Amino acid sequence: MIVNISLPDNTTYDITIDTLSKLYFDRKVVIVTNPTVSGYHLEYLKERITAKELSVVTIPDGGEEYKNMQTIETILEHCFEQKLNRSSLLVAFGGGGVIGDMTGFAASIYQRGIDFVQVPTTLLSQVDASVGGKTGINNKFGKNLVGAFHQPIAVNIDPFFLTTLPKREFGAGIAEIVKMAVTFNKDFFEWLEQNDLNDEENIKTAIAKSVETKAWVVSQDEKEKGIRAALNYGHTFGHVIENETNYDTFLHGEAVGIGMTMANDLAVRIGNMTDKEANRIKNLLEKYDIPTSYKIKDVEDFYEHFFLDKKSLDNKIKFILPKGIGDCEITDKIAKNDVIETLKGF
């Protein structure tokens, strides 16, 4: 299945969800990957790429820890050593967000910008991170604070890669799938309630549906001036949880699972959603062992943490609150007291 993204500036590319077919490039290609993904799947990918010259740069696998400028330097140095020129191409192979975001960022600055292709291998990246052109790295001031919008020229999603993905990583990806359904697509949510994503055909359908949703959102609002912010549902709370636990307790998608549960509680509190709807979402998350609870030690401190998020730099907290299931609102007008009451329940 192919989903197309078309941006207002006429940038367009295909997202292919299928067994990887042969990729032909009449230019130099560098694959960026990590030891985990290359150990499982590099041969499979190399067999399917034909290029003028092909080389591989392997960067450390450590989640957020190596998503920094030093690793970008490693990628760029490899590109210079291989004498890449402005028509050369990078392939982000695997991980998800981590390799994808860094490869995209390196591609955006190498000789002022070269092409790149995404071949995501985590569920999270297949349904979310590889699509939409947000690239970047972390620094001591926070996550993803340095980066660029740089769209890939193609995204190739092969569900076969998921066969080696650890169960927890799979659940983290499902959290982002649930996010897409709750914010934009009631029919998809009901389908998720009725179908098991451990089934090969079903996961393919769920990836396609999520990618369609993300492509539809990004096509309208590439730079997140409006509707794209809805994809941060669960993330306002989730980022605080990740930060409070030093990024070493929950996977990103797991923190988002808890965050969505918190956002739902707030949505119920202000009359946006019923208890019953909030419970349906919780049940769906728990079906895949995605955490929905978290012990908040200090409610006021948790609240203050919201303001460290880059999206709250103007001293307003932006919440994405579902309106029932399949619709949502983006608001910075929630009374502190309502938020505090929600936090007290956790």
Ligand SMILES: NC(=O)c1ccc[n+]([C@@H]2O[C@H](COP(=O)([O-])OP(=O)(O)OC[C@H]3O[C@@H](n4cnc5c(N)ncnc54)[C@H](O)[C@@H]3O)[C@@H](O)[C@H]2O)c1
């Ligand atoms: N650009 C965006 O729009 C966007 C959206 C969401 C998240 N992100 C970013 O994505 C990152 C999280 O991505 P992630 O969850 O994919 O984490 P990740 O890239 O760290 O991958 C998770 C782990 O799974 C391993 N792995 C990857 N594919 C595998 C496979 N097929 N089999 C076995 N192991 C495999 C990796 O080596 C890694 O250890 C965060 O940095 C986040 O900021 C970006």
Ligand SMILES: [Zn+2]
């Ligand atoms: Zn996310």
